[in-house]
Amino acid sequence: MYSEIGDLTPGQFHRFAQFIYARSNINLKEQKITLLSNRLRKRLMALNLKSFDEYFDLISGPGGKQELVHFLEVVTTNETYFWRTTANFTMLREEILPDLLRRFPGQKLQFWSAGCSTGEEPYNIAIELVEGMKRTGVFDFQIVATDLSARVLDFAREARYAGRKIDKIPEPVLRRYFRPDTEKAGYYRVRDDIRERV
Structure with a gap:
């Protein structure tokens, strides 16, 4: 029918x-x-x-x-995964972050990931910002992640990913910012210190 x-x-x-x-x-x-x-x-x-x-x-x-x-x-609901828009993250790291730190020295930087879906974008941003600290020095930041779907927000809070969602993450980044999940074989979980920023 x-x-x-x-x-x-x-x-x-x-x-x-x-x-x-x-x-x-x-x-x-x-x-x-x-x-x-x-x-x-x-x-x-x-x-x-x-x-x-x-x-x-x-x-x-x-x-x-x-x-x-x-x-x-x-x-x-749309498909999303880590490092989906590498050009955007390069721009964040090389242009936007240095500009924000110049304009707002010593202030906590706040970002909003609207329509964050299952969390890849806000965690990806957090990783890029932590990586940025290696070049700029330590700064404080927080990311607010929102979505219309309560179901995908629950998934994002868990921060467990596998398969296509993590395929494009560079191997050194995967080792540095993710841990093999002890509860789900084949899954990786975003490190706690990164999750606390989101």
Whole structure:
């Protein structure tokens, strides 16, 4: 039955996109119509609903608050991993950090990782900042990491990663800032002193 439900129509997509933007400030482009359709189809199946319109009525109605949480998780979940945007981290290390330390000497630096997903970005930033201390001297910093999804924030707090999530971490960095996880074979856990900065 659910395989018979096609993609969202442009009108349905626009309605969902406006709804998403109003609640999360995420601007979905029409190229994402198939992706959103596939993700919503799974929710239709889980709830035994027959149409996208029926699902929209649920999440936008007074009785849909709990499903709204699931909906936002489905919409905002993306693949993320360490060292995904190396150019950004190079810029942080070589340009942004020295500039901040010049402009705010002796002050605690604060960073915000909005939409942090499962934590790779904020931990990656923390590692780069600690590495930066080798060149600039010691400074204090804190990273605030937020996401719409409570589920991914729980994952981020655990700071346990394996497989593709850690494949791009340079080996010396992996040895220096991660420890083999004693509870999960094949996993690495971010060092406590790095986790405390996030």
